[in-house]
Amino acid sequence: MTDIQHEIQTSEGTNVQVEQARKKLYDWLNKPMRVSIVDGRVLVGVLLCTDRDQNLILGNCNEYIGSPSEQEEFRVLGLALIPGQHIKSIYIDENTSSIPNHSNISITKINDHMLDDDKSDC
Amino acid sequence: MQETIGDTTYDWTDATSHFADLCRHLPIGEVVRDADFTLFEAMTALELMDPKMDGGMSIKHHFQEQKQGNRILTLKQLIDKQLLKITKFTSSELIYLFDQLLSTFHMWLDGHSLALTLFTCVYLHDVTIIDDSHLRTICFTFIKLVDYIRERILLKAGLFEEEDFSGTLTYNFPFYRDFKEQTCLTDLKKSEDELNKRLRSLKHQTELDQVDINATQQLIYRIRFLRYFFGLTVKFNEANEKTGEQTYLNTEEISKYLKQIDEMLQLIRPSFIIENETTPTDDNSQLNISQTLLTDISRSFDPYYNYRQLPPAFNRFIRQLIFPSFVYKSLVNICQQLRKMLEINDKRTLKQSFEFFLEYSTHEKPSLFIRSLLLLSYLPSVQGCLLSSRKIFGQISFAEQVKCEIRSFIVPPLLTLKSISIDNETLSCSENFFQRACVPFSNLFYSLCNNHARTREKLSNLLEEFSVLQDESEKLDQWLHKYLIQQIVQANLSTANAQTLLLIEKTSYFFQFILNWTLLIMEYYLLMGFDLSLYSKRELYDVYFYFAQIILFTHINVYKTSKNILNTTVPFLVQLNQKQQTNKNQINNQFIQQMNSLIQHNSNDDPLAELTNENNATQKKTKRKNPNVLVATNNEYHEQELLLIHGHFAMSTAMHRCLKALDIERRLKFSSNDSNYFLRDEIRYRHRFLPFANLCAPPYMPHTDFLHIQHLSDNRYTASELYQDAINNFSQAKTYFETYLNRITTSKQYQQQTFNRTFTTGFTSLIDAESYIRIAKTNGIVLKLLLGGHKPDVKIDFDFSLHAHYPTLKL
Numbered sequence: 030m031t032d033i034q035h036e037i038q039t040s041e042g043t044n045v046q047v048e049q050a051r052k053k054l055y056d057w058l059n060k061p062m063r064v065s066i067v068d069g070r071v072l073v074g075v076l077l078c079t080d081r082d083q084n085l086i087l088g089n090c091n092e093y094i095g096s097p098s099e100q101e102e103f104r105v106l107g108l109a110l111i112p113g114q115h116i117k118s119i120y121i122d123e124n125t126s127s128i129p130n131h132s133n134i135s136i137t138k139i140n141d142h143m144l145d146d147d148k149s150d151c
Numbered sequence: 152m153q154e155t156i157g158d159t160t161y162d163w164t165d166a167t168s169h170f171a172d173l174c175r176h177l178p179i180g181e182v183v184r185d186a187d188f189t190l191f192e193a194m195t196a197l198e199l200m201d202p203k204m205d206g207g208m209s210i211k212h213h214f215q216e217q218k219q220g221n222r223i224l225t226l227k228q229l230i231d232k233q234l235l236k237i238t239k240f241t242s243s244e245l246i247y248l249f250d251q252l253l254s255t256f257h258m259w260l261d262g263h264s265l266a267l268t269l270f271t272c273v274y275l276h277d278v279t280i281i282d283d284s285h286l287r288t289i290c291f292t293f294i295k296l297v298d299y300i301r302e303r304i305l306l307k308a309g310l311f312e313e314e315d316f317s318g319t320l321t322y323n324f325p326f327y328r329d330f331k332e333q334t335c336l337t338d339l340k341k342s343e344d345e346l347n348k349r350l351r352s353l354k355h356q357t358e359l360d361q362v363d364i365n366a367t368q369q370l371i372y373r374i375r376f377l378r379y380f381f382g383l384t385v386k387f388n389e390a391n392e393k394t395g396e397q398t399y400l401n402t403e404e405i406s407k408y409l410k411q412i413d414e415m416l417q418l419i420r421p422s423f424i425i426e427n428e429t430t431p432t433d434d435n436s437q438l439n440i441s442q443t444l445l446t447d448i449s450r451s452f453d454p455y456y457n458y459r460q461l462p463p464a465f466n467r468f469i470r471q472l473i474f475p476s477f478v479y480k481s482l483v484n485i486c487q488q489l490r491k492m493l494e495i496n497d498k499r500t501l502k503q504s505f506e507f508f509l510e511y512s513t514h515e516k517p518s519l520f521i522r523s524l525l526l527l528s529y530l531p532s533v534q535g536c537l538l539s540s541r542k543i544f545g546q547i548s549f550a551e552q553v554k555c556e557i558r559s560f561i562v563p564p565l566l567t568l569k570s571i572s573i574d575n576e577t578l579s580c581s582e583n584f585f586q587r588a589c590v591p592f593s594n595l596f597y598s599l600c601n602n603h604a605r606t607r608e609k610l611s612n613l614l615e616e617f618s619v620l621q622d623e624s625e626k627l628d629q630w631l632h633k634y635l636i637q638q639i640v641q642a643n644l645s646t647a648n649a650q651t652l653l654l655i656e657k658t659s660y661f662f663q664f665i666l667n668w669t670l671l672i673m674e675y676y677l678l679m680g681f682d683l684s685l686y687s688k689r690e691l692y693d694v695y696f697y698f699a700q701i702i703l704f705t706h707i708n709v710y711k712t713s714k715n716i717l718n719t720t721v722p723f724l725v726q727l728n729q730k731q732q733t734n735k736n737q738i739n740n741q742f743i744q745q746m747n748s749l750i751q752h753n754s755n756d757d758p759l760a761e762l763t764n765e766n767n768a769t770q771k772k773t774k775r776k777n778p779n780v781l782v783a784t785n786n787e788y789h790e791q792e793l794l795l796i797h798g799h800f801a802m803s804t805a806m807h808r809c810l811k812a813l814d815i816e817r818r819l820k821f822s823s824n825d826s827n828y829f830l831r832d833e834i835r836y837r838h839r840f841l842p843f844a845n846l847c848a849p850p851y852m853p854h855t856d857f858l859h860i861q862h863l864s865d866n867r868y869t870a871s872e873l874y875q876d877a878i879n880n881f882s883q884a885k886t887y888f889e890t891y892l893n894r895i896t897t898s899k900q901y902q903q904q905t906f907n908r909t910f911t912t913g914f915t916s917l918i919d920a921e922s923y924i925r926i927a928k929t930n931g932i933v934l935k936l937l938l939g940g941h942k943p944d945v946k947i948d949f950d951f952s953l954h955a956h957y958p959t960l961k962l
Binding site: 043046047049050051053054055057058059061063066067068072073077078079080081082083086091097098106107108109110111112113115116117118119120121122123124 | 152154155156159161162163164165166167170171172173174175176177178179180181182183184185188192193195196197198199200
């Protein structure tokens with residue numbers, strides 16, 4: 030009985046942990062991410078999706094050989110899936126303040142987002 | 152840590168272990184994603200570290216070498232580091248480079264991208280750096296050759312699919328557009344002359360260097376071959392620089408080129424790299440080049456040079472370049488196919504051209520390159536012009552050709568009576584119809600030049616266009632009925648011709664013509680389904696039944712109608728033409744005026760010309776010998792077509808009868824009662840015959856009607872009766888096809904034949920007919936056995952190996 034109780038307790042505990050993990054990962058969605066993989070390439074993109082095995086899907090992904098800041102050779106991949114087993118390191122930029130300084134992106138208001146949602150309905 | 156990439160500054164925090172930890176908490180199979188990011192989108196992502204999908208990943212430590220400082224060197228770097236020579240090439244080196252370039256060219260024609268073929272040759276990235284005039288000329292020529300084929304031939308024809316050919320992707324490679332094609336040709340001649348001089352001086356040396364002499368001779372052959380080949384290629388779809396119009400394809404010149412190319416190909420010995428200096432064998436078919444002679448140019452081809460430039464989703468297998476011996480053999484093949492293709496220029500009528508296209512694509516199985524050449528030879532492209540406004544062979548307006556075709560098929564008074572003058576409204580109404588007819592007809596030829604699967608798909612779309620054309624033709628017929636009867640009555644004719652008049656009044660000329668072509672397309676469409684192995688055994692009954700009882704049945708009637716009209720009205724029309732003309736040369740009929748030169752040109756095919764020739768001696772002289780048409784006497788209109796259609800009708804009827812009989816006796820290997828949705832009869836039936844749904848005629852038969860007719864036709868009978876009927880039909884089919892074969896083989900045309908023709912009528916060639924006869928014989932025998940109750944428990948199998956269209960029954 031105590032074992033079962035123990036299990037229930039631990040499962041409750043792990044449930045909380047799972048919830049917390051999910052939330053944290055949700056927070057990290059749509060944030061810029063810098064991933065190095067085992068063959069030395071660096072991929073920079075926006076985190077769109079992940080799972081238990083750390084398989085990542087990055088959006089607007091660029092691939093750099095060598096250092097990204099030097100931008101010697103980079104390829105635009107677009108949407109890329111990185112299998113978790115090949116990941117060496119992951120860096121995340123948690124500050125959403127580092128938005129790119131492009132003049133063509135307008136700062137939208139919340140109301141504008143709502144309008145966009147309407148469009149997606151039709 | 153802070154990092155600036157491009158315009159953005161990122162503030163990275165290391166999350167490696169934290170992230171891993173968080174992910175481990177997720178249950179198996181759960182995915183953390185934004186609500187807007189769907190599985191569908193996720194599917195389109197490129198998977199990295201997958202050899203097929205990921206171009207950037209390191210292959211055999213190749214990129215690790217890069218990191219160690221030994222990265223891919225550009226041409227300039229290679230030259231600076233003296234790893235590659237640019238001057239004073241030996242003949243052996245030039246031969247090696249030439250053969251490799253030819254191999255890349257061949258692979259490009261096969262569909263590989265430029266980046267992975269031609270431009271793996273480092274020299275092509277900056278030809279102007281090369282000091283050696285021979286190599287420079289060769290490189291320029293290859294680039295111009297590829298550019299010409301890409302721009303003027305493949306892109307203009309537009310027959311390729313995404314997976315076959317990436318025409319627009321040029322990766323910013325230099326194409327030297329300012330360099331003219333003619334300059335290349337003169338430069339090649341110059342190189343050839345210089346090399347001949349060099350060869351002569353080599354031969355006069357005291358110590359003969361046999362290797363160099365052989366190599367130089369072989370190099371001369373190659374350069375000459377390239378000159379002829381390039382000269383040949385630029386003759387196709389050649390545009391007149393001043394007017395922008397197509398020049399008429401000069402078949403004589405092209406044949407001459409082909410002959411010269413063949414001669415060269417006989418003389419060229421493909422190069423073969425040998426590791427060490429083994430004793431020379433007697434094998435003269437190859438030119439052995441020792442590896443040691445090529446050390447200075449070992450880095451001239453680098454397959455990884457452009458690797459990163461390829462778009463991410465592109466097929467990027469690095470293939471080893473194909474051996475020169477194989478390449479030269481395939482070039483011989485290409486020349487043969489080109490020679491055969493030139494026969495299109497003898498085809499005078501639409502029907503002949505149609506048959507040629509069918510025959511060519513079935514028997515030669517041409518590649519994209521040759522198919523494009525075929526389409527462009529028949530309908531050369533003009534800047535800013537639609538397919539339907541192109542001129543046949545660059546000379547004959549499509550509308551005129553269509554009118555000629557209608558005239559010879561069914562002799563409508565509108566296009567045959569010389570003396571009637573046509574009022575403006577009728578003129579514009581009719582002209583409208585002819586112009587509109589050009590669109591589906593030109594599309595038909597375009598469709599036939601695609602690969603087989605695409606052709607079938609395009610034909611089904613074409614049937615939509617033809618259904619519209621059917622409606623238009625009906626309207627035109629209605630209009631003309633009233634109009635022409637007036638005209639003829641005004642001509643004051645004797646009552647002896649009342650029956651003919653009645654016939655003319657009743658006939659829907661243009662509708663019959665469009666119906667004929669619609670049926671041809673439907674038949675070819677169904678038969679292609681067999682060629683492409685699309686039909687399952689369950690569908691065979693439906694297909695053969697529809698083919699025979701609906702399509703072929705209608706077609707037989709169409710031919711009979713047309714034959715009747717030709718037989719009855721031709722003398723009448725000729726009579727009218729002769730009577731009404733006060734001045735022999737005066738032609739009031741505007742259509743005939745327009746078509747007059749074309750009619751004279753095609754006088755062999757013109758039903759009216761036959762009779763008038765007796766009266767006009769001068770016309771006989773202008774009558775051109777047309778080697779493609781059997782001279783038909785009055786009673787033999789459509790004789791061959793009718794024989795073949797009857798043959799097919801008998802075969803298909805026999806097939807569906809025996810299939811029904813086999814079903815009754817439970818001798819089929821599959822049951823026809825299946826509740827599975829996709830196997831349900833009605834669904835299958837609708838899918839198979841969907842392209843026929845919109846046609847005016849033959850009217851689409853919905854499934855319920857089909858079952859009803861089937862019942863009347865087959866279900867009422869016993870197995871034995873069906874077997875007997877099938878046996879009869881098979882033997883009838885055999886007779887029809889044998890008669891057809893006899894007709895052809897005993898004709899003057901066949902005995903005079905100078906080239907290897909298969910004599911296709913409609914979609915059936917001689918070879919097809921022979922196979923059909925064998926199949927009919929075998930099936931007749933098997934059915935006789937079954938009729939006698941042979942082996943009642945054994946199931947029957949279908950064997951399509953003899954011919955894809957009809958199976959042999961196997962016990």
